[in-house]
Amino acid sequence: MTGLGMRGRWLGACARSWCLALGVATATPMAGAAGPAVIVAESRMQAVVEELRVSGTVTAPRAARLSPAVAGKVAALRVDVGSRVAEGAVLVELDAELARIELEVAQAGVSQASEALADARRRETDGRRLASSRSIAASAYEALQSEVRADTALLRQREAERRAAQARLERHVLRAPFDGVISAKLTELGEWIAPGDEALALVAERGLWVDLQVPQAYFPRLAPGMPVQLRLDALPGTAVEGRIERIVPVSDATARSFLLRVGVAGDDLPMTPGMSASAVLRLDAGRERVVVARDALLRHADGRVTVWAVEADGADARVVERVVQPGLGFDGMVEIVDGLAPGVRVVVEGNESLRQGQAVSVAGAR
Template sequence: MAHLSRPWAFIVISLFSLAVYADDLTPVSTTLPKQSSIAQTLSLSGSLTAEKRALLSPRVDGLVAEVLVDAGSEVKKGQVLLKLDPAISRQQYAQSQAATAEAKAARDEAARLVKEAERLRKQNYISESEMANRLSNLALSEATLVAMQAAQRSSLEQLRRHELPAPFSGVISAKMTEAGEWINRGTAVLELVATDLVRLDVKVPQERFSDIDKNSPVEVLPDVYPGQRLPAKINAIVPVSDPQARAFLVRVVVDATDISLLPGTSATAVIGLKGKAGQKLIVPRDALLLHPDGGYSLFIVDNGVAKRRQVSIGQQSQDGVSITSGLQLNEHVVIRGNEVLREDQAVTIVNE
């Protein structure tokens, strides 16, 4: 076969090299940072507490027959947690049932005698005095029946109070009694905390009082879940400053519907402050790469080459993450394909 001339061979080799180079380009998607008007954030640490917490005590005095839960048990509202020995109350309830039945029988007999007297009175076989006497006995027997029925309901309620139900759903955090102990009303036997709503109380420096209100954006970073940022809102601001700490209390309610937070653990509240500071840059969360030391970086594309930028982040929101340093407004930030990028790697932008 005839050899290609040198010019044609050079062209073929160049085209082949370009094809190989194009195949080596890593496809990425990019976006430009957005600007945010959030001035700055304030990070404060505190302890998570349950929005609902109750020390449960029995509703009647009695001997503990059975404790149905232990510390750490998850319970639902209305679930029976503890039972007292109901032997005496059960007997009293049986007596009230018998008394009610007796009163009902007496009322029925009095009603029968009245009907009989009405028939006999028409034939003038009994006097008006006897008729009135029978009507009086019927009224007394009906009143007695009503009283016995009320006593029966009271006895039933007393029997039911030998069981201690959960007033709300949550977790038993402490158990202070066992079967066989005698307990009185008002004696705490169980501690119940709700875990669906938790709050974080933080002390804010007094000089920041004018920079925070109930509409300030807040996120909570629980220490038991590193990297998690949970949405929250300020529930209360107590304007009475602590004279020793020169701080006031801010209560933050955490939205923990997708995660289980433990009351008593520590967390950090990141509060967006009001002010006239310069605007911050916002990038999507997918652009950020988390380092083992807790720092963050991202890649930008400069003339078809990936460049890593070490960045500092601020508050996170639905719009993305604010970048406080390390990024310029007009730089193209990689949001897809950044997981496998290396410094100075050639890339091609394939934004949809």
């Protein structure tokens, strides 16, 4: 055999040895290889809170359909829809020409009666002096006194007539009964309106409430002063703190619910009557149970709910699947009715693709 052939066989044998060694090295796992990194949290005993979610509407504490006190033609309309008004502001003026004339007549009557009374008093004073000197008969003096009494009564009558005329004149002006915003205008200039005809609608903007309809089963568990977390649908992401102001103990027979009125702190919130709102009522469930973070639960297509429990520590850490029965959820936690004891570490991050008995590396805890 030539030297070249011997060299070729030697190179081939070396190549086969290298390939075999490489294959063995590839197929053999590294000793002490770490499993996937996970974040864990420990199950614990805690008082269970029931979160009741209900919907409602922002309402005004005062709302009024305004009507004139007397009939008349609309002579001036001082506001429009959306106008903000203060208590006592003039909203509508009716034609008051006849009422002003009546007031002038009444004022003239007061002046006339006042002058008559002054004259009667002057004559009664003179008569008293004459009667004391027996210059006139006693009956004549009594007649003068009677005139003073009659003229005094007449003056009072004329003053009452003037006040009535003044009141009738003032009733031709429709004023705002409270601070608010005009939500509807139901009349126009020149229209004839009478008592009972709605002219304007006024809604208060301060001290707003949120009215909630709550299922009747929760009535015994609610009390004034309880905190309520509100969210306005028109302001997503904005949480508003409120408290129960009133519980209306009249159930809606159709919906089997009752009215819960929630007061909102502050008048500077961007909310207005008519907005829809949702609320979360936190109610004590009256029991303590094992709870875990919501992220620990895995829900399967067959209806099972499981968690991955971490057993052992360090390099020996392994995961074991536990089937659990969840209960109420609250504050990012879930009540565990059955299947888990307190003090168990469960995986809350990195639990999507674990396998039974798989080694894991605990990277942190919540």
